[in-house]
Amino acid sequence: MTEQTHFVEIRHAQKSFGTLEVLKDISLNVERGQIVGIIGSSGSGKSTLLRAINDLDPLTGGEIWLDGVQVNKTLPHRQYEKHINEVRQHVGMVFQHFNLFPHMTARENVTMAPKMLKGLSQADADRLAEEQLDKVGMLERIDYYPSQLSGGQKQRVAIARALAMKPKLMLFDEATSALDPELVEEVNLVMKKLAEEHMTMIIVTHEMDFAASVCDRVLFMDKGVVVEEGPPSVLFKNPTQDRTREFLRKHIEGAS
Amino acid sequence: MGLDFSIIPKYMDIILLGVAWTIGITVAAALLSFVGGIIFAVIALYAPWLIRQPFRLIEWVFMGTPLLLQLFLIYFGLVQIGIDLPAFVAGIIGLGLHFAVYNSELIQTAILAVDKGQMEAARTLGLSRTQALRKVVIPQAVRAVIPPIGNNMIALLKDSALVSVIGVSELTLSAQRVIGKTYRPFEFYILAAAFYYVINLCMEWVQRKIERRISVSR
Numbered sequence: 215m216t217e218q219t220h221f222v223e224i225r226h227a228q229k230s231f232g233t234l235e236v237l238k239d240i241s242l243n244v245e246r247g248q249i250v251g252i253i254g255s256s257g258s259g260k261s262t263l264l265r266a267i268n269d270l271d272p273l274t275g276g277e278i279w280l281d282g283v284q285v286n287k288t289l290p291h292r293q294y295e296k297h298i299n300e301v302r303q304h305v306g307m308v309f310q311h312f313n314l315f316p317h318m319t320a321r322e323n324v325t326m327a328p329k330m331l332k333g334l335s336q337a338d339a340d341r342l343a344e345e346q347l348d349k350v351g352m353l354e355r356i357d358y359y360p361s362q363l364s365g366g367q368k369q370r371v372a373i374a375r376a377l378a379m380k381p382k383l384m385l386f387d388e389a390t391s392a393l394d395p396e397l398v399e400e401v402n403l404v405m406k407k408l409a410e411e412h413m414t415m416i417i418v419t420h421e422m423d424f425a426a427s428v429c430d431r432v433l434f435m436d437k438g439v440v441v442e443e444g445p446p447s448v449l450f451k452n453p454t455q456d457r458t459r460e461f462l463r464k465h466i467e468g469a470s
Numbered sequence: 471m472g473l474d475f476s477i478i479p480k481y482m483d484i485i486l487l488g489v490a491w492t493i494g495i496t497v498a499a500a501l502l503s504f505v506g507g508i509i510f511a512v513i514a515l516y517a518p519w520l521i522r523q524p525f526r527l528i529e530w531v532f533m534g535t536p537l538l539l540q541l542f543l544i545y546f547g548l549v550q551i552g553i554d555l556p557a558f559v560a561g562i563i564g565l566g567l568h569f570a571v572y573n574s575e576l577i578q579t580a581i582l583a584v585d586k587g588q589m590e591a592a593r594t595l596g597l598s599r600t601q602a603l604r605k606v607v608i609p610q611a612v613r614a615v616i617p618p619i620g621n622n623m624i625a626l627l628k629d630s631a632l633v634s635v636i637g638v639s640e641l642t643l644s645a646q647r648v649i650g651k652t653y654r655p656f657e658f659y660i661l662a663a664a665f666y667y668v669i670n671l672c673m674e675w676v677q678r679k680i681e682r683r684i685s686v687s688r
Contacts, residue, residue, distance in 0.1 A: 270593070270594065306594075307591075309590070313585070315588065315592075317610055317688070326605060327595035327597060330597065331595075331596050361686055372591075376594075
């Protein structure tokens with residue numbers, strides 16, 4: 215096993231559901247502070263790749279390394295559970311459908327894991343909640359329940375919840391796809407703010423404009439492989455592959 | 471021999487003591503059935519095979535046999551193996567476990583119905599499966615089953631009359647004792663019925679309060 219040299223390193227990732235191969239030998243490196251976008255049509259494997267990084271969808275082959283630690287290393291079950299829980303504390307994830315805990319207020323959503331896993335006192339946890347919710351512009355709604363919030367507000371709380379664990383890496387799985395168009399911008403703004411703070415992020419998205427404006431690098435995936443990758447200025451303006459061109463044409467025409 | 475309700479006040483103290491016992495037993499058994507229901511549900515869904523199988527047998531006994539028989543077994547039967555419980559304790563345990571099994575069925579279904587994104591979100595934060603169940607999944611499942619559990623609790627109140635057969639002076643037995651003295655079955659059974667009705671109303675009121683309180687957090 216070679217030592218990793220990149221912050222996030224995916225080596226020959228392979229994933230099958232039965233006979234269906236959804237990831238075919240994908241390798242990807244992400245440096246600290248980099249923002250990588252993954253685009254592609256549904257079924258291309260982009261969400262599966264993202265969900266493999268924190269082992270929500272374990273790979274069937276290949277390795278994932280994060281900051282010197284192999285995420286999917288082979289361990290006996292109990293030890294593996296301990297290991298993966300530890301790894302996940304450093305990886306924030308934001309879901310398409312928010313997955314806020316409906317029985318907890320925004321404050322409780324944000325403080326639950328830090329209190330439970332890091333033993334924060336109530337006072338420290340409250341301070342943390344205020345700080346994180348302020349960052350996403352949700353301080354005023356700190357004691358609201360998710361059912362009292364709009365989609366965009368829910369997603370911002372969900373981002374604050376992930377940030378409260380002080381992650382090294384943030385994963386966004388189509389964070390704005392379930393939102394009404396007028397609510398997308400408020401979430402994008404929060405993500406841009408994180409980008410300015412040099413948070414390392416991997417973003418699966420359908421929004422080409424957004425990917426173009428925040429990402430250092432964009433990957434286009436199709437049928438379980440990375441077809442093409444490069445800086446957004448190149449990939450969006452001068453794609454070299456036919457499949458990329460076709461996808462972009464459909465997407466950009468479809469959007470406008 | 472006509473009806474004469476004016477006799478009631480004279481025996482009201484006995485009846486009221488019965489009411490107190492009925493409320494006490496119902497509340498205690500309800501709490502036991504609620505906590506037990508959650509524990510049983512978790513065992514049924516997540517415990518290893520070796521624990522789950524004997525538990526299934528217990529579940530079958532409580533669901534498949536008459537509550538009356540279960541009360542006899544707990545009160546009279548257990549004495550033979552050295553467990554001599556006071557009648558009211560035996561009553562609470564019998565009623566509590568019997569309804570715990572029914573509550574467990576409801577809670578199991580509700581746990582399975584919680585969106586799997588909830589477990590994923592909790593695991594993503596670094597919680598173990600057990601922690602995620604405890605803090606995220608089970609509280610939501612429990613909120614979802616408050617209305618049907620409320621129905622079970624009304625049934626529990628009515629079935630609490632059965633503990634009269636092991637000698638607990640709850641409302642029904644108190645009424646019978648008064649009737650034994652006065653030969654006025656109609657008056658005192660009606661009075662007992664009225665009290666059951668009032669307790670019932672109170673329980674529905676509490677249930678509505680709880681439902682209203684949790685409605686925003688679902």
